[in-house]
Amino acid sequence: MDYVEKRLDGETKYEGVIVNVRLDRAELHNGRIVKREVVEHPGGVTVLPVDSEGNCYMVRQFRYPFGKMILEAPAGKLEKGEDPLLSAARELSEETGFTADELVNMGTMYTSPGISSEVLHLYLGLGLHAGKSHPDEGEFLNVEKYSLQELSGMVMRNEIEDAKTGLIILKAEKYLKDHKM
Numbered sequence: 001m002d003y004v005e006k007r008l009d010g011e012t013k014y015e016g017v018i019v020n021v022r023l024d025r026a027e028l029h030n031g032r033i034v035k036r037e038v039v040e041h042p043g044g045v046t047v048l049p050v051d052s053e054g055n056c057y058m059v060r061q062f063r064y065p066f067g068k069m070i071l072e073a074p075a076g077k078l079e080k081g082e083d084p085l086l087s088a089a090r091e092l093s094e095e096t097g098f099t100a101d102e103l104v105n106m107g108t109m110y111t112s113p114g115i116s117s118e119v120l121h122l123y124l125g126l127g128l129h130a131g132k133s134h135p136d137e138g139e140f141l142n143v144e145k146y147s148l149q150e151l152s153g154m155v156m157r158n159e160i161e162d163a164k165t166g167l168i169i170l171k172a173e174k175y176l177k178d179h180k181m
Helices: 084-096 148-156 163-178
Strands: 006-015 020-027 033-040 044-049 055-063 068-072 075-077 099-110 119-129 141-147
Touching: 006 033, 044 055, 044 084, 044 099, 044 163, 055 084, 055 148, 055 163, 068 163, 075 084, 084 099, 084 119, 084 141, 099 163, 119 163, 141 148, 148 163
Parallel strands: 044 119
Antiparallel strands: 006 020, 020 033, 044 075, 055 068, 055 141, 099 119
16 A cells, blocks of 8 residues: 655745754645654765775764764765765765775665655765865864774674664675675
8 A cells, every 4th residue: 555645735944054844734645634844954975985904984073962972984965966976075085084986876875764854875985095184164073993894893782873874884894795895
């Protein structure tokens, strides 16, 4: 059975720097009318940079909503109309200083499909070349090096709590194993 909900109308309740919040009325498949809250987000990218020795370069930064430092794969939001591949290369350089010979598309993920329109594009960065990082103004982070095996273990022990980071680590581990890299 197809349970598609039909949007009837909506009103933007908040316009922010990154997100907008909309309150919609939708019709369910059975004719009932319900309210739906939607956080409109431009989307983003995350990149797991892996060097030829299997080391990954992560960033640790303070995340205000949780009030603590969190270990994450380099990531950022898409600029309006920006190609996700170009965004991935930009974010990798800004946050770690690395450029990659190859950015392997590892698919997309919906961060919170019950409330947000955010789509994240996942990439694996290979053939790394070191450079100088240049984070955005107001962005403070530490770059840390881990083996892919260490990170995979950290995901399974719930030491990495960030969903996009956990997913890209597990996908990269499988991809690299399957491609014998």
